[in-house]
Amino acid sequence: MKRRLFVATSAAVVLTGCSNFTNGLNENATVRRVLSSAEGLNHALIGTHGMAKTYRDSDVDRQFRVNGFDTPSDSHYTSLVRAGFAGYKLVVDGAVDRPQVFTLAELHALSSYNEVTRHDCVEGWSAIGKWAGVPLGKLLALAQPAHGARYVIFHCFDRASDGTAYYESLDLVQAAHPQTVLALQLNDKPLDPDHGAPVRLRVPTQLGYKSAKWVYRLEIAAALPGKGGYWEDQGYEWYAGI
Amino acid sequence: MDATAGPAAIPASDATPLVYRHSVTTRVTHWLFAAAFVVLVMSGLQIFNASPNLDASDKSNPARRVLAIDGGTDSAGRPVGMVQFFGLHLTTTHLLGFTDDGQGGESARAFPGWITWPGYQDLASGRRWHLFFGWMMVLLGAAYFVAGIRRHDLEKIVLRPSDLPKLLPMQLYYLKLRKEPPEHGKYNPLQKVAYTTVLFVFTPLIVISGLALAPGMDAIASPLTAVLGGRQFARLWHFLAMIGLIGFVFVHMTLVLSTGVVNNIRSMFTGRYKLGPHEGTGQ
Numbered sequence: 001m002k003r004r005l006f007v008a009t010s011a012a013v014v015l016t017g018c019s020n021f022t023n024g025l026n027e028n029a030t031v032r033r034v035l036s037s038a039e040g041l042n043h044a045l046i047g048t049h050g051m052a053k054t055y056r057d058s059d060v061d062r063q064f065r066v067n068g069f070d071t072p073s074d075s076h077y078t079s080l081v082r083a084g085f086a087g088y089k090l091v092v093d094g095a096v097d098r099p100q101v102f103t104l105a106e107l108h109a110l111s112s113y114n115e116v117t118r119h120d121c122v123e124g125w126s127a128i129g130k131w132a133g134v135p136l137g138k139l140l141a142l143a144q145p146a147h148g149a150r151y152v153i154f155h156c157f158d159r160a161s162d163g164t165a166y167y168e169s170l171d172l173v174q175a176a177h178p179q180t181v182l183a184l185q186l187n188d189k190p191l192d193p194d195h196g197a198p199v200r201l202r203v204p205t206q207l208g209y210k211s212a213k214w215v216y217r218l219e220i221a222a223a224l225p226g227k228g229g230y231w232e233d234q235g236y237e238w239y240a241g242i
Numbered sequence: 243m244d245a246t247a248g249p250a251a252i253p254a255s256d257a258t259p260l261v262y263r264h265s266v267t268t269r270v271t272h273w274l275f276a277a278a279f280v281v282l283v284m285s286g287l288q289i290f291n292a293s294p295n296l297d298a299s300d301k302s303n304p305a306r307r308v309l310a311i312d313g314g315t316d317s318a319g320r321p322v323g324m325v326q327f328f329g330l331h332l333t334t335t336h337l338l339g340f341t342d343d344g345q346g347g348e349s350a351r352a353f354p355g356w357i358t359w360p361g362y363q364d365l366a367s368g369r370r371w372h373l374f375f376g377w378m379m380v381l382l383g384a385a386y387f388v389a390g391i392r393r394h395d396l397e398k399i400v401l402r403p404s405d406l407p408k409l410l411p412m413q414l415y416y417l418k419l420r421k422e423p424p425e426h427g428k429y430n431p432l433q434k435v436a437y438t439t440v441l442f443v444f445t446p447l448i449v450i451s452g453l454a455l456a457p458g459m460d461a462i463a464s465p466l467t468a469v470l471g472g473r474q475f476a477r478l479w480h481f482l483a484m485i486g487l488i489g490f491v492f493v494h495m496t497l498v499l500s501t502g503v504v505n506n507i508r509s510m511f512t513g514r515y516k517l518g519p520h521e522g523t524g525q
Binding site: 015016018019020022023025026032034035036037038039041042046047048049050051052053059061065118120121122123124125126127128204205206207231234235236237240241242 | 284289290292293300301302342344345346354355356357358359360361362364365366367369370371373374376377453455456457458459460461462463464467468472473474477
């Protein structure tokens with residue numbers, strides 16, 4: 001019995017030591033910087049120019065998995081939902097020559113994209129949906145990014161439990177990709193609140209956390225605030241092609 | 243290049259001279275491979291924990307689930323960990339599913355904290371370690387292959403048709419059912435089977451299946467993902483290739499320990515090795 005206790009205790013000490021070692025290295029700022037160098041290499045080698053595979057209508061998940069933050073429940077968003085998003089406006093501003101404001105009806109009139117693509121979550125799972133909406137490049141062409149502008153920052157209605165507002169960003173190269181769209185429909189129906197109604201981003205060539213939901217403002221900018229997104233600020237890579 | 247001749251059949255005694263067996267590149271990459279492999283397995287299990295199931299399909303599909311590791315509490319509030327492997331259900335509380343959280347407690351986690359990197363649940367960090375060491379492995383692998391080809395080392399490790407008749411005698415020798423091993427070169431026929439499988443089956447499979455998981459990669463080289471059966475299937479292949487490599491490491495370490503541990507380990511530090519009976523230096 002004593003021997004058993006000794007073996008169990010030693011095992012526990014060794015195993016705890018293992019976690020202490022990996023946790024400690026993981027929290028070292030220099031180590032983190034070195035490890036992050038892989039992101040630039042991945043961005044340079046994989047890039048943002050490939051076309052995501054498209055699927056048939058029969059491949060879609062009718063119950064498309066809901067992920068990310070909880071659907072906003074503040075009075076502003078819920079009143080928009082109740083009014084069928086009649087009062088919704090998408091603002092495009094920042095470093096642009098012609099700032100724009102679009103109603104939902106105007107966005108529907110610009111809608112020209114309709115494709116079945118796979119959504120790849122950073123956690124590892126995948127789901128397939130049919131997304132329809134406005135290619136982001138189309139809106140940017142109307143707004144005309146100013147000289148020196150490099151990024152689009154997506155401001156969203158949802159907030160983390162500590163109140164931090166969700167945001168995401170893409171560079172103008174990824175923003176001009178023909179499959180980068182502001183989606184208005186999922187599986188031939190208007191987006192429901194859980195899937196990001198009325199407007200969400202879809203970037204099928206990058207991991208799901210880039211595809212921000214509940215978008216209300218596109219800010220064009222020369223530099224990124226923070227690390228370029230809510231999840232990026234939590235340590236995820238800004239380039240999410242891998 | 244004299245590939246077949248070698249001081250075969252010299253009896254191994256203390257008087258046997260040491261031969262220079264492993265180049266500097268082989269020795270340095272060997273130990274760095276070992277370290278990087280540990281980091282990659284542990285950070286890979288950290289990543290697996292974020293979505294602890296494997297489907298033989300493109301998109302996630304519970305109907306094609308091969309492996310699922312779940313955890314939680316039962317109706318009485320007691321912790322439960324469960325593994326589903328095809329139709330088989332196992333209770334694995336404290337081992338898998340409900341395990342060490344890497345911070346001194348327990349929680350619903352597929353793989354325990356002591357075997358993930360970092361110990362606590364942190365997908366973003368796991369990815370950072372995994373993607374960095376993945377690149378390190380690629381660079382080490384490139385150095386190993388280039389040096390192996392230039393030094394004519396690689397050709398000695400590859401299994402050839404002429405090795406096939408020697409497989410059974412070699413296995414019988416390892417099982418102590420045969421006194422002498424068959425005549426062989428730098429590596430015996432079973433070593434060649436193992437190394438050839440690692441270098442030309444598991445290694446390409448783990449690289450390709452890892453790349454196939456990336457949506458950006460699928461967009462520029464979709465055949466990679468397609469040939470493996472889709473993204474979730476690629477995740478399954480990646481996991482299986484890991485199991486294969488872990489299996490190799492276990493067999494490798496068992497044989498290092500059981501076939502002259504001092505001689506074996508010395509050769510991987512100094513490069514010098516004492517040849518055994520019927521052992522040569524060629525192909």
